Each structure stands twice: as C-alpha cells, then as structure tokens.
Amino acid sequence: MSQLEIKNLHVSIADKEIVKGLSLTIKGGEVHAIMGPNGTGKSTLSKAIAGHPDYTITSGEVLLDGVSILEKEADERARAGIFLAFQYPSEIPGVSIANFLRAALQARLADGEEIDASGYYKRLYAKMDLLKIDRKFTSRAVNDGFSGGEKKRCEILQMAMLEPKVALMDETDSGLDIDALRIVADGVNTMRSPELGVLLITHYQRLLDYIVPDYVHVMYDGRIVKSGDKTLAHELEAKGYDWIKKELANAKA
Amino acid sequence: MSASSLSVATNLVGSFTAEAFAAHLASLPPSLPAWWIARKRAAYEKFAALPLPARTDESWRFSSISTLTLDGFTLPSAAATQVPHAPIGIKKAAKLVFANGRLFSHEPLSAELAARGVIVTTLQDALVKHEALVREHLLAQPPKLGSAKFSALHEAFLVDGAFIHIPRGITVEQPIGVFSYALGATTAVFPHTLVVAGENSRATLVEYFGSGQDTEAQFAAGANDLYASHGAHLTYIGKQDWSHRALSFQSNSTVVRRDARVQSLNVHLGARQARHESLSQLQAPGAFSEMLALTVAESGQEFDQRTLQIHQAPNTKSDLLYKNALRGTAKTIFSGLIVVDPDAQKTDAYQSNRNLMLSDEAEANSLPGLEIQANDVRCTHGATSSRIDPEQEFYLQARGIAKAAADELLTFGFFEEVLNRLSADDLHEALRVLIQTKFKK
Numbered sequence: 113m114s115q116l117e118i119k120n121l122h123v124s125i126a127d128k129e130i131v132k133g134l135s136l137t138i139k140g141g142e143v144h145a146i147m148g149p150n151g152t153g154k155s156t157l158s159k160a161i162a163g164h165p166d167y168t169i170t171s172g173e174v175l176l177d178g179v180s181i182l183e184k185e186a187d188e189r190a191r192a193g194i195f196l197a198f199q200y201p202s203e204i205p206g207v208s209i210a211n212f213l214r215a216a217l218q219a220r221l222a223d224g225e226e227i228d229a230s231g232y233y234k235r236l237y238a239k240m241d242l243l244k245i246d247r248k249f250t251s252r253a254v255n256d257g258f259s260g261g262e263k264k265r266c267e268i269l270q271m272a273m274l275e276p277k278v279a280l281m282d283e284t285d286s287g288l289d290i291d292a293l294r295i296v297a298d299g300v301n302t303m304r305s306p307e308l309g310v311l312l313i314t315h316y317q318r319l320l321d322y323i324v325p326d327y328v329h330v331m332y333d334g335r336i337v338k339s340g341d342k343t344l345a346h347e348l349e350a351k352g353y354d355w356i357k358k359e360l361a362n363a364k365a
Numbered sequence: 366m367s368a369s370s371l372s373v374a375t376n377l378v379g380s381f382t383a384e385a386f387a388a389h390l391a392s393l394p395p396s397l398p399a400w401w402i403a404r405k406r407a408a409y410e411k412f413a414a415l416p417l418p419a420r421t422d423e424s425w426r427f428s429s430i431s432t433l434t435l436d437g438f439t440l441p442s443a444a445a446t447q448v449p450h451a452p453i454g455i456k457k458a459a460k461l462v463f464a465n466g467r468l469f470s471h472e473p474l475s476a477e478l479a480a481r482g483v484i485v486t487t488l489q490d491a492l493v494k495h496e497a498l499v500r501e502h503l504l505a506q507p508p509k510l511g512s513a514k515f516s517a518l519h520e521a522f523l524v525d526g527a528f529i530h531i532p533r534g535i536t537v538e539q540p541i542g543v544f545s546y547a548l549g550a551t552t553a554v555f556p557h558t559l560v561v562a563g564e565n566s567r568a569t570l571v572e573y574f575g576s577g578q579d580t581e582a583q584f585a586a587g588a589n590d591l592y593a594s595h596g597a598h599l600t601y602i603g604k605q606d607w608s609h610r611a612l613s614f615q616s617n618s619t620v621v622r623r624d625a626r627v628q629s630l631n632v633h634l635g636a637r638q639a640r641h642e643s644l645s646q647l648q649a650p651g652a653f654s655e656m657l658a659l660t661v662a663e664s665g666q667e668f669d670q671r672t673l674q675i676h677q678a679p680n681t682k683s684d685l686l687y688k689n690a691l692r693g694t695a696k697t698i699f700s701g702l703i704v705v706d707p708d709a710q711k712t713d714a715y716q717s718n719r720n721l722m723l724s725d726e727a728e729a730n731s732l733p734g735l736e737i738q739a740n741d742v743r744c745t746h747g748a749t750s751s752r753i754d755p756e757q758e759f760y761l762q763a764r765g766i767a768k769a770a771a772d773e774l775l776t777f778g779f780f781e782e783v784l785n786r787l788s789a790d791d792l793h794e795a796l797r798v799l800i801q802t803k804f805k806k
Contacts, residue, residue: 162763165755190765202760206781207774215774216764253778270764 113140113306114177114193114277116161121172123153123160129170130156132334138278138309145312145320147345148331149353154313155199157331158280162196163189176277191220193277197267197284204254209266210236212254213273239272243299261292268299278309285319297322317349330356378413379435380553380584381518389440389522396493400500408520415514424511427698427730428669432638434612438553438584440522441465448546449577454798455791457571458539459485464546466524466554482532485541488557491528498530502592503559506618510642510671515614519555519586526557531566531597540569540602540792545587547607548577553584560590562597562625569600569789576608576635583611585636590618593625595649600628602792604799607635609665616642621681624651630787632796633660633668634803640669647674647681647709656685657783659796661776661803662727664693672701674716676709676742685716688783690776691727700732703746707738716746721779723753723772773804 116138123131130153138144148154160167161174163186174181181189190196204212213236218227240247245265255263264284271279281300285293300310300323312323320328320342328344329336332353337360338344348355386409390402418425418433445464460472468487473479484495491499508516527543545556558572576583585607593599607613613636619627633639645654660668674683689697699718720729731748753775761771777797787793 164759185767186759186762187765187767187771190763196763198760198763202754202757204757204760204775204778206778211777212761212764212774215761215766215770219765219767219770253781274764 114309115139116278116309117173117175118161119173119175121157121160121174122170123156124168124170125156125166130334131160133172134331134335136329136336138311140277140309141304141306142327143304143310143312143323143325144327144329145314145325145345146329146331146336147314147317147348150315152331153334154331155282158196158282158311158313161280162186162194187219190274195271195274195276195279197271197279197281199283199286201255201263201267203256203258205256207254208251209254209269210250213270216270216274236273239269242302243269243272244295245269260287261289261295264288264292264296265299268296272299272303276308278311280311280313282313283315284312285314285316293319294322317345320345332356332360377415377417380438380440381412381435381522383409383413385440386521389524392442393524394489397489398492398496401492405521405523408517412514412517412521415517417514418511422511424671424700426700426732428640429638429667429696432612437551437582439549439551441549441552441554445469445546445548448544448548449575455571455795456539457542458537460542460544461485461487461527462544462546463525463527463556465548465552466556468525469546478537481535483535483537484528484530486528488523488526488528488559491559495528495530498561499528499559502561502590504588504590506590506620506644506646508616508642509644509673510616512614512616512640512642515586515640516588516616519557519588519614519616522553522586523555523557526559529558529560529568529570531562531568533563533594534565535563536567537569540571540789543570543572545572545574546577547575547581547583547585547611549583550581551583552581554587556585556587558589560599560601561592562594562599564594565596566594567598569792570602571792572601572603573606574604574635575606576611579608580610581608583608585611585613585615587614588616588618591627591629592620593622593627595623595625597622597625599626600787601630602796603629603631604796605631605633605635605639605641606799607639609635609637611636613639615640617644619643619645619654621645621647621652621654623649626653626655628655628657628786630657630659630783632800633658633662633670634800637665638667638669641671643670643672645674645683647676647678647683649678650680652678653682654684655786656683656687657786658687659780659783659800660687660689660697661800662689662691662695662697663803664695667696667698669698670700672716674701674703674714676703676705676712676714679708679710679712681709682713683715686783687718688721688780689719689729690721690723690779691729692723694724694726696728696730698730698732699748700734701746702734702736703744705737705739705742705744710739710741712739712742712744714742714744718748719779720748720750721753721776722750723776773801
C-alpha cells in the first residue's frame with residue numbers, strides 16, 4: 113500500500129509564501145478532501161507537489177512511499193505515481209488523446225522498449241467503456257475546444273490509464289453541471305481501491321456528496337486549521353468559512 | 366588587370382569550371398536533341414557570368430552569404446553500386462531511383478496504366494521519345510526568386526531526372542515515387558522532376574532527396590516543373606533529407622491552368638544550408654494552388670524559403686501555409702510574396718508563416734509581402750513566431766512525458782494542421798515517421 117507524506121511544507125511563488133507549514137499523510141485507499149476559501153493555497157499545494165516550475169518549496173518534505181520526490185522533475189514525479197488532475201487542463205492542438213496517452217505510457221517503459229499498440233488500444237477502450245466515454249473521443253486533440261465537462265472527463269480517463277498511486281484533484285468540480293459532476297465522480301469512485309490515495313481539493317461541499325471522503329481538512333492561510341470526517345464538510349456548508357475565521361481569531365485572542 | 370578578372374571568374378564558378386562542363390557534355394548520350402545541348406551551353410554561360418548573391422540583394426535578405434560556396438565539390442562519374450534503404454514505406458504506382466544523377470533502378474507502371482498512356486520515365490529517355498512535351502515544359506518558367514545563378518547551374522549540369530506524364534482524364538491512384546540520392550563525400554547533384562498532368566487527370570507524386578552518409582559535404586542544385594492542365598488535380602510531396610553538411614538549392618515551379626488544383630507539401634529536414642524557392646502561377650480562372658511546407662531546423666542548419674504566388678487570371682486561389690519548428694541555434698527565413706495582376710479580379714490569396722521556437726537561441730525571419738494591382742481581391746498574409754507554452758509543457762510533464770519528448774509531441778501537434786491537409790492517410794503517417802527520425806537523431 114502506497115503512502116504520500118507531506119511534512120511541514122512551505123511553498124512560495126515569486127517570493128510570496130502561500131503554503132505555510134502544511135502536514136498531511138494520505139494512505140492508499142483513503143480519500144482526503146481539502147476545503148477552504150479562495151486564495152488559501154489549495155491549488156498551490158497540488159501544483160507544488162506535482163512539480164510546477166513556478167512554485168518553490170522553501171522547506172518541508174514530500175515523501176512518496178518514504179522517498180523524497182522534491183528533487184525530481186515533474187515528469188519523474190508523474191512516473192513515480194503522482195497524478196495531478198488540473199483545474200484548468202491545457203489544450204494541446206494537433207495531439208490526439210490516443211497519441212498523448214500513448215506517449216505518456218511509452219515514457220513509463222525502459223529505453224528501447226516499444227508499447228504494444230493493440231494491447232494499448234484494448235486497454236484504452238476498456239477504460240473508456242468503464243467511464244462511459246465515446247470511443248470517438250480518442251481521435252480528438254487533447255482538450256482542444258472541449259467543454260468544461262469534456263476536459264474533466266479527459267482528466268479522469270488519463271488518470272484511469274496511468275494508474276497513479278496518488279491523485280491530486282484540483283477543483284475537479286469547477287465548471288461542471290450536475291450531470292458532468294456525476295460522471296466525473298462515478299469515474300473516481302470506480303477507481304477507488306487500496307492502491308490509490310486521493311486528495312480532493314474543492315471549494316464547495318457539493319462534490320463530496322458524490323465522492324464521499326474519509327477525511328475532510330479545512331485549509332486557511334496556507335495551513336490546515338481543522339480536520340475531521342465527512343460531517344465537517346456539512347458543518348462548513350451550513351456555517352460558511354467565516355465560522356472558521358472567527359474560531360481562529362478567538363483562538364489567537 | 367587580366368589576372369584579377371581571371372581570378373574573379375574562377376570564384377564565380379568554383380568547382381563548376383568550363384573544363385568540368387565540357388566533360389559533363391561529353392558524358393551525355395549522343396541521342397539527346399541539339400536544342401537541349403544548346404540550352405545547356407547557354408545556361409553555363411549565364412551561370413559563369415552571374416555574380417554570387419550579395420548581402421545587399423533584397424532576394425537574399427537575412428540569408429547567410431559567406432557560406433554559399435561553389436568550391437570543393439566533385440561531379441560524380443562512376444555509377445553507384447548501392448543506395449540507402451528508402452525510408453518511406455508506402456505502395457507506389459511506379460518508382461524511379463536516381464543515384465548521383467543517373468538512373469539506378471526503377472519499378473515500372475502496371476501494364477494497364479502504361480497502356481492508358483501514363484509515362485514514368487527518365488528525362489534522357491523523354492528528351493528523345495517525348496521531345497515536344499519536354500521542350501514545352503522543361504525549365505520553361507524563368508527563375509524569379511533570386512537563384513538565377515543556381516538555376517542556370519542546374520540546367521547546365523543536369524544529367525538526368527524524372528519525367529511524368531498523365532494523359533487526359535486518367536487517374537493514377539497510388540503515388541508515383543522519385544528518389545534522388547547523393548553518394549560520396551563532396552558529390553554535386555542536379556536532380557530534376559518534370560510532371561505534365563493532362564486535362565482532368567489525377568496523380569500524386571512523392572519525391573525524396575537523401576544522402577549516403579549524414580556527414581557528406583555535398584552540393585545539390587535541383588529543380589522541378591509541375592504543370593497542371595485544365596481540370597487536373599496534382600499532389601506533390603517533396604522530402605528533403607540531404608546530409609546535414611550538404612548545401613542545397615531547390616527551385617520549384619508550378620503552373621496551374623483553368624480549374625486545375627495543385628497541392629504541394631515540402632518537408633525540409635536535411636542540409637546545413639537549404640534554399641528553397643517555390644513559384645506558383647495561377648494562369649486561368651478556377652486555378653488553385655495550395656503551398657505547404659514543414660521544416661524541422663536544428664543547430665547548424667539554415668532553411669531559406671522564398672515563395673511567389675502570382676495570380677494572372679480572375680477567380681484564382683492560392684493558399685500558402687509554411688510551418689517551421691526551430692531547435693538549438695537553428696535559423697530560418699521565410700520570404701513570401703503574393704502578386705495579383707491588374708485583371709486578376711476576385712483573387713483569393715492567403716499566405717501564412719508560423720514558427721515554433723523550441724529554443725531561445727534559434728532565429729526565425731519572416732518577410733511576408735503583397736503586391737496587388739487589382740481592386741476586387743481578398744488577400745491575407747501573416748507571420749507568427751511563438752514559444753512553447755510553459756503550461757502546455759508542464760501539462761505533458763505532469764503525465765510523465767519528459768521535456769524532450771514533450772517538445773516533440775508539441776511539434777507534431779503544431780505540424781498536424783499541415784499534415785491534415787493531405788487526403789491520403791498513409792502519406793500522412795509516412796511523413797510523421799520520416800519527421801520523427803529527425804527527433805531520434
């Protein structure tokens with residue numbers, strides 16, 4: 113069973129500290145939700161772990177199965193088992209989903225080893241059927257002109273094909289109507305297994321009705337300020353983030 | 366005084382001396398018609414008299430001039446004993462393979478196509494058997510893009526090439542292949558392909574230029590003539606894959622008659638310095654020329670592409686899209702001109718050059734131009750240079766694709782718009798594979 117350990121992580125972007133000492137351990141099979149108001153560092157956390165070059169980790173540690181990933185490039189982290197589902201996936205004109213995923217899987221093979229094309233398509237179509245995605249999808253260019261829902265489904269398909277150890281899902285629900293949200297949530301739920309740890313980043317409790325988390329964390333001003341089970345999400349929904357802010361202010365006073 | 370003019374004259378011809386020319390003429394078969402030999406003599410005189418390009422020549426703006434040398438090359442005499450394995454695996458209707466300017470091997474047309482009058486043969490053969498057609502079209506369009514000296518050199522030293530004629534109303538389904546190889550360390554070659562597509566005929570031509578070894582410092586001055594008669598549809602694909610130390614000049618001329626359409630795609634991969642000139646003349650209403658090019662330029666390479674779209678009749682259309690991907694310290698030049706004659710009303714002309722900069726050291730130059738003398742036309746042109754979007758690159762890396770492979774994938778994505786213009790899927794795929802070989806080096 114795999115495990116992602118985030119230890120006292122500090123992340124800056126252009127010398128401004130955004131994540132200010134965050135610790136969290138995600139074990140295989142667990143779904144952790146991080147909620148919090150906008151601008152609190154949720155997306156920064158996921159991008160920093162995935163290795164985005166704009167984010168500088170100033171201190172702390174991120175270990176995947178006990179091994180630090182912070183010295184690795186983004187592509188090495190991905191091959192080690194980290195998957196970032198983007199809030200705003202890039203459009204890649206001219207590169208079909210089939211070729212894109214093939215290149216991603218090829219990258220995981222040893223030098224000189226070639227991907228087996230027929231086996232690849234068989235697996236791709238099986239995953240698409242599982243996620244109820246039309247096979248015509250594979251010949252379209254990655255995210256090019258996709259609707260918000262199609263982009264998120266494309267992310268889920270990639271996740272299903274790449275079989276990560278840990279998925280960091282950044283605002284996967286943003287821009288989705290309720291039908292698209294349900295499809296995406298179904299996709300994640302079918303992938304839930306002891307082999308996969310999930311970190312769900314979301315602003316709204318709505319997503320958590322569909323992907324029920326084992327743990328809920330509230331992030332505020334770069335730190336986790338409160339943790340609990342799924343009932344915490346409902347409490348947040350009822351009381352709003354001001355409740356957290358007040359509680360923090362009281363604690364300081 | 367006379368000594369100095371003599372030394373200038375020597376510099377003007379380099380290895381291509383009067384003695385070399387006389388030896389070349391002596392090596393040609395005696396069967397060739399006298400008018401052709403006379404033209405070659407005149408071409409040599411012209412070549413020897415014309416100056417080399419100068420820095421101040423507008424048609425050579427941005428080009429590296431000091432590296433344009435005529436010295437140090439040899440005219441091959443011995444016949445080749447073997448040629449490299451052809452990298453393009455598609456089924457062909459017929460195939461001609463030239464090595465050092467001479468026919469090396471050929472795969473003939475089917476008996477059925479031959480019986481219907483389709484001709485795929487050598488120029489030397491056609492000069493005798495189809496003299497009138499060759500005389501009418503061979504190098505019939507004067508060079509207009511700056512390479513008059515190299516075009517004259519080509520005509521003077523042209524040994525042999527391909528002649529293709531598709532008679533009226535005939536469709537050749539599979540592509541016709543022409544392969545030209547330069548073999549030997551300092552070899553100079555002068556490949557030529559002449560295509561005469563008869564009225565309402567259909568054909569695709571795939572041409573490949575390659576070297577024996579990638580280290581050979583060769584010289585190539587090639588040309589082709591494409592002539593599309595009334596209603597003909599012609600697709601031309603040229604793949605330039607000379608040695609990375611070669612110096613290459615290629616001058617292509619396309620004449621499009623009434624309601625005919627020519628699609629040409631030139632893929633540029635090889636040579637240290639490659640000048641490519643493309644002239645399209647739209648001579649009658651309904652004529653359409655689609656001019657496409659893809660270039661992968663890397664350190665130590667300069668690709669210099671000059672184009673001219675001339676609309677000589679009303680209701681004609683041209684559509685040019687040239688895409689360059691630049692790596693390392695590569696340099697590219699695109700200079701394109703659309704000319705619309707006074708009576709070419711309702712012209713629809715488009716010209717676009719797009720450069721993908723894969724490195725900060727690469728240099729892409731663009732000179733788009735319009736010269737419009739009619740008042741009811743639609744002409745657009747544009748040039749862009751852009752770097753890979755770092756967010757796109759991160760997206761690919763976040764899927765486990767390393768930076769080099771990500772750049773390759775994004776380059777293919779960039780090229781796809783051009784490759785998608787091809788209607789034949791197997792050609793599309795064959796070109797992908799060929800372009801990929803450049804990334805594997």
